Amino acid sequence: MSAMSSKWDRRSVLRAGAGLAALGSLAACGGNNGRSGGGGSGKNLVQYFHAYGETGTEQAIKRYAKAYDGANVTTQWITGSDFESKLFATLLTENAPDVFEFHPQIQLVRSGQVEPLDDLIAPVKDDFNPADITSHTVDGKIYGVRMIDDPQFFFYRKSLLEKAGVEPPTTLDELIEAAAKLTTGKVKGAFLGNDLHAVISPMIWSAGADTLDEKNGIAYHTEGVKEGLKKLRTLFTSGDLLLDAPADYWDPSALNQGLTAIQFCGMWAMPAMQQALGDDIGIFPFPRVTDAGKQSVYNGGWSMFVNAKGRHVDLAKEYVKWLWIDQKNYQEDWALSYGFHIPPRTSLAGSADKLKTGLPAEGVRLFNEFGHFDNIGWTQSMITAMEDVFADCVRKDGDPEAALDKADKTVNRELKKLFG
Template sequence: MSALSNSNWNRRTVLRAALGLTAAGGLAACGGNNGRGSGGGSGTNLTQYFHAYGEAGTEQAIKKYAKAYGEANVTTQWITSADFESKLFATLLTDNAPDLFEFHPQIQMIKSGQVADLTDIIEPVKDDFNPADIQSHTVDGKIYGVRMIDDPQFFFYRKSMLDKAGVEVPTTLDELMEAAAKLTTSKVKGLYMGNDLHNVIRPMIWSAGADTLNEKNEIAYHTDGVIEGLKKMRKLFTSGNLLLGAPTESWDPSSLNQGLCAIQFCGMWAMPGIQDALGDDWGVFPFPKTIDSGKQSVYNGGWSMFVNAKGKNVEAAKEYVKWLWIDQKEYQEDWATSYGFHIPPRTSLAESATKLKTGNAAEGVRLFNEFGHFDNIGWTQAMITAHEDVFANCVRKDMDPEAALDKADIAVNRELKKLFG
């Protein structure tokens, strides 16, 4: 769900904390108590951490599911999105650590023994999960984390604005740049990709026919196509056709809905809100080809539930995760489609979710299936930070892209050596 994709955060803070390299105090309670089972719990107390989703009803839904569980008293900490990752990882180092928490698959959490092996609860239903969601949570044949929702991200556009400007839906980055120029007026910017541009880093790489890492966990992003893409992003950044300094980040569709831009990068979660605001005056398209030999791409973000392997109630926490995110299909579909749109990671649910079968939702599912790229569990916070630095240096500040990538290579290779030898 909205609030944060996998790339809006202070990566250095998270990495240090994830590897246990920073001292941290406890976390004050956020979000208040969730309804505990009214006497139905066994006396075991569990705490779960969620970031504050942007869609109305999400907090109430998570607490409703927890209250229905009879085997333990489950309390929910609902944490301000901007603080979520730093508070989560700081608290994991203290006696107040949660028993379970949502996050994204990252190998350093496994290497440091922070998250529990959930293979035994997932294995019986593994074939009903999107294979890419299993792969992105698997290390050495063991599965860590249960995917709750898949969140494809693409460009949303105002049909009427494109029609008026005589602009076709772009399929290449050059066409997107041209469209942004034609769509920009005294009151409207042609394009919004977030204030920090972080959300489009990996799509730009994939659309250049490259990747973050290859199958041998070696650098795969340092290519001529990515260098060309960085030069184009610099040109776009300085063109005056990009919305910068928007009131809300790109996970929130307000800039598109309020007419501040004609095209906005956002996630599938925003579809119901956009429909309410714009009626049928909108459509979606994938990140266009960075270079002619590339391929359009869609980043599949999302959130997964992990069990704290260092917690006091590991088995009880695993039982709750199994109950809610494996057994309770009704709740899983409710979570995926009632508060913004998301694709259920369970194939059976994805196929039966009626709200995703028509209109732009169906188109989003098609783009997800055709162009989707999932998280690579070996692509860590420090590597993400290194790429954010590349954008800061050569897109915002005009550093030579080759030099910026050389600098990133040093940081990424240092991480790879630490993780894989």
């Protein structure tokens, strides 16, 4: 597998979905990239995917689509950093896709944009990771079928830590100390991503807090989170943090090319790192921020949704059922042949030989022990508010209490609109 080369930010795409009505119309992008035949039915469907960085992914998706006899499925494989804007703008036009991949966002449900898929999932519901079901459920209905789970943690060069006499950090203080010891003239101690957005939620969880509580109220405004912001400010200004890397956190090149000794990244990059570095790789969760906190692993991933406002809703549901419910061979291929992802189907995850030993097995263990999933009610406006907190407190040395107070106003306004 080659290194990932897509120039899009996984974190920003992961958190999109707000302000659909504000987006202007946009013509559908790309060419006719699906199967060229008639699918045996003369019916047509369009599916949208962002351009994965792993080699072979585009060919795989088109191969699956070509094997479907119920319709002629055209794939729009959207490259660049604007997958989010192209997807949501096109959803407002007559060129809207019938099915598309994205992440659970309550705005999609509230606007009636996505179709509930309970009837598809019900027969196999017990075979899905329960957290994947919960993260896609609103008012008792399930929206979207999870395709892959993507745990994220810190990767490190074993040889560099051993040479510096450093153990894998279990606390944020230890990470700061390790970064200092590991920094040399050409190598920075740690890389958390160029904009730090990828570590926001893990830091909150590792501080013993959460984004929202079970009653959809603010749960991030705690003393532990304020302490975490101060500690990250210390790391940011230490000179031991890699800043402005050629590629962001989702690309393994910072670690592979020797720019850093420790990098926050996702399990998807594990094969590329192993190809470049062999066995000289270890992983650890986001460290505990305070004594009240616990190490954490953020679980990202992608899901398939049916456009409820599309022209062929029933046909689209049939296709989604065929590919992402019935065809377990394709589901396994998608999760394990082009990068390492954890299949959301527990039967597939349990039988996946590639995840049973070595570093992948350790990734699965950390995922099971420390994993956190998205809260479907944590909207883009809320995420942006927390990104502003990080920009103010970590990059600019602002006061954490004042910054969190400001975020509270935005989050509470959003919560009131969504939940009353």
